[in-house]
Amino acid sequence: MHAESPIKVACIQMEPKIGEKQANVARSLEKITEAAANGAQLVVLPELCNSGYVFACRREAFALAEPVPDGPTTKAWLEAARRHDLVIVAGVCERAGDALYNSAAIAGPDGYVGTYRKVHLWGSENLFFEPGDLGVPVWKTKFGRMAVAICYDGWFPETYRLAALQGADILCVPTNWVPMPDQPANTMVMANILTMSGAHSNSMYVAAADRVGVERNQPFLGSSLIVSHTGFPLAGPASKSDEDIIYAELNLSDARSKRVLNSFNQPLRDRRIDLYDEMLGTGIKRGWY
Known part of the structure; x- marks a missing residue:
């Protein structure tokens, strides 16, 4: 399949149960099978969807963590990716020696693709x-x-920008969105607004899969969505309370071939890198845009 070919993306919105790792993984596999049957080629699942989110203590978090890619959860997702010929991006509680990370495992049809470790920690994650x-x-x-x-990485424009400048066509976001202070009841959840903004400013598709439910008194917002490189939703926001799978067919090549806003403006090209560092001071090798 070429980058110019359309693909079907699925975001799986589910309700993991804290501590019920085996059941959570089994549920994720059921949902992955459903998404594959509906033609999905890229599947995104929520943050920490194998373990649950609201840990009572570090001991509990450590007991639920496992290595990536050699742990049983990632191995199960690798087998599903191979069997269904798709790519899976899913949140996992990762253990590396004595260190714990809020991570995402990326599994492809040909095997392990990579690991992302959450850069910006939220609340008691610290x-x-x-x-x-x-x-x-x-x-x-x-x-x-x-x-x-x-x-919470999505609250930082640098996250989107660093991905875009290294050539990303799509940003996959496993997430556990929670209510923001002073959020008016009649407005779109802040996470959706930030996701749409990041996609628009960087001409990059975004697929965000949230969880639902209440865990140890912490409510989660659902509202998963798939956003075009234009910043407008292609699917979702999903329900705020129910498990769901949302789908969108998109052409990733549009993220770079159709990013011009008018005859004069193209946001990535228009950056004033004479006034600020091109790669935000990270030292990352420049990608393509």
């Missing part, structure tokens, strides 16, 4: 996890170039 140390990698897949972010 008690359990180390900040991500792998940066914002971009992986080349058979359908295009892909980057990953997790939840």
Whole structure:
């Protein structure tokens, strides 16, 4: 499959149960099978969908963590990716030695693609996890170039920009969105607004899969969505309360071939890199845009 070919993306919105890792993984595999039967070639699942999110203590988090890619959860997703001939991006509680990371495993039909570790930790995550140390990698897949972010990473424009400048056509976002302070009831959830903004400003598709439910008194917002490189939703926002799978057919090559806003303006080209550092001071090798 070429980058110019349309692909079908699925975001799986599910409700993991804290501590019920085996059942959570089994549920994810059921949903992946359903998405594959509906033609999905890229599937995104929520943050920490194998373990649940609201840990009572570090001991509990450590007990639920496992290595990537050699742990049982990633192995199950690798087998599903191979069997269904698709790419899976899914949140996993990762253990690396004595360190824990809020991570995403990327599994492809030909095997393990890579790991993303959440860079910006939210709330009590700081008690359990180390900040991500792998940066914002971009992986080349058979359908295009892909980057990953997790939840609170989406509050930082740098996340989108670093992915875009390294050539990403799509940003996959496993997430566990929670209510924001002072959010008016009649407005779109802030996470959706930020996702749409990041996609628009960087001419990059975004596929964000959230969870639903209430876990240890923490409500989650659902509202998964798939956003065009224009910033407008292609699918979703999904329900705020129910499990669901949303789908969108898209052409990743449009993210780079149709990013001109008018005769004069193209946001990535119009950056004033004479006034600020091209790669935001990261030292990452420049990609293509």
